[in-house]
Amino acid sequence: MGVQENIEQIKTDGLAALKQAASPEALEEVRLGFLGKKGTLTKILRSMKEVSPEERPLIGKLVNAAQKELESALAAQKEILEAAALEERIAEGTIDVTLPARPYAQGHAHVITQIVQEIENLFIGLGYTIVDGPYVETEYFNFTSLNTPADHPSRSPRDTFYVKTSRENNQVSDLLLRTQTSPVQMRTMQAQKPPIYVLCPGKVFRPDTADASHLPQFTQIEGLVVDKGITFADLKGTLDYFAKAIFGEERKTRYRPHFFPFTEPSCELDVSCAACGGSGCKFCKGEGWIEVLGCGIVDEQVLINAGIDPEEYSGFAFGMGAERVACLRYGLGDIRELVQNDMRFLSQF
Ligand code: DAH
8 A cells, every 4th residue: 555545544544533432531542543652644754754755745745634634523523522521411410409598698787777777767757857967077067056165175186086277287177077966956957947856877086095985986876856845855755765665665764964065954864774674783883774875955055056046946956876875785895896897796686
């Protein structure tokens, strides 16, 4: 047999063998047999020196063509085998529909958001509207309009984050990060006429070092009512309802005289300690009572500053810390836990 016929034969045999290869291993064996280092086609290439110089170009061309054809047939067969293997795996892989579904890791609102929303809903139920105010406030809204004199300690830079107007001369402006949500009272009164029944939750800022009972940024919930004939009885009725709804029906309330510049009279609302029921324990430091919020009858001067006639209208206001409410409700010993984002802690609520 001449070299040409030989090449033709090898090609035909190779193509037939490739077609019959039914597994990747068989395919590899065929490849080695024809195209490998010791493969039949490779052997022909090696023996080119025995071919006469005139014949060499033609034989070389034939070998290359045969090699190309075998290689593309190899690739095609490989694809066929892979597709078949995939089909087989799909057919085998029956789904067990009785297996329980994998649980979906679903998140939920942060405990402070939950508390705020719960208190919002409570007051919405009483006919209140939710209002909002800016975090960066003016001294006027945060202090002056709320009857807070210029020398009041809360206005000191030790107790308030003032916003600098210029980096160079370190001058402070009359802008500050609001220290309380009370300025929203004044903004609301200047923007809408009584009757006013509003609740304003939001962040407030104070230059306090974080410790077990302080955070430099926390959440307050402010309430304001201005209407005809509002008295201290309305304040008590509303806040008693709030305290029992949030802390439990069995809790007692106490209104302890206090001072706030924007209310007169002012007081702090205490609820009986849940841990001891009022007899005094470690949690309430022997008091039997726990302070929850500040409140009072809106000072006449504040109404005047808002352009509301105190002869016609009166009102009450209150302000509480949402983090504090969370601590009291869940018996948390350290307020910082609320902002450390430890999922083991947060997922309990
Ligand atoms: N703003 C007060 C504070 O941050 C809390 C407060 C007290 C708000 C009495 C009021 C109020 O509306 O009437 O300590």
